Amino acid sequence: MNNLTKDFILLRSHLDDRQYLQATIQFHAAPVTAMAKPSVLLSFTDKNRSSLRLWNEFASETNVLINDNQLTYIELKKSASSSLVLFYNRQILEQAIFTSNVMQFLQSYGYKTQTSLDNIIYILKQRFKNACPHEVGVFLGIPMNDVIGFINNKGRNYLYCGYWKVYSCVYTAKKTFSTYNQAKEKVLEELSLRL
Template sequence: MTLWKFYKDEISKGLGLEYIELREKFESLIVVFYKKELLEWYLSKPSSQAFLGGLGYEGHMTLEEKLQLLRERFSCSCPDEVGIFLGYPIEDIQGFIKNEGKNSLMCRYWKVYANPDRAQELFETYDKAKASIARSIISNTTLSAPDINYRPN
């Protein structure tokens, strides 16, 4: 945590990503990295807007306002809508809510309730991004963001 607090802006800049600290608790911190334009695109999808609109995220809100609302909701628990901000398929988020977290088809980064082939493709994309960033940090080389421009249908 001490290293993160000292180097967070340098890490973010080196990765070419923005970040938000969602919750700090005891000796842990939840941080989400994102590409602003990609997250704005994903949140602007009609399905994302409809889902978030039902939870109080107004259509006129800026990305920063939506992220602040997410942070506020994170102070009590992990809100279901975090999946939208992480790029999870809406069908899986809705399936998680409907099934109360049970009866998933598979589970890795999230519980999958629909289209496991697409989910597996996303899992592999996440794995590659995570490995690339870890290698850059461990080798102390210039950080470069992996290709995370994947846009699911």
């Protein structure tokens, strides 16, 4: 856990339930709302202040909570003890998904190439019923080479590990990680001003 996340967890502990959920979404989705990343996956569980209970209670207010009209969400998997939610910027996700190499890659996993983003997300949701499908990486903005590297190496033999396991272009990945951190730092600053 990096210092940025530790600072966030400490700050978040002083918030009421609604603010806690709001801050959690805003912090983790910051790279998406900063338009640096197409999407982020958040897992709400019964642990840590029962974020699942908070999600179930306040999910209908999510767009108000995050104060961002560009951010959309869908529950990809739900059980009695957890909910896995994809928060995404529709425009950026479409740009990430609807490229020839990504569509060809997704087609090899059973996705239809001549379809809408909603249909592609629906297929992703169906694939989550069995396990976490590795192709989710392209939805999260992870470079194709790193997604394929992860699959081929079964998560081992990576060159660097940050927001994802890097199998090529470490310098570029580190710059991207820095951009993500800057977006999160901005949210952290805004949250600390509210306390």
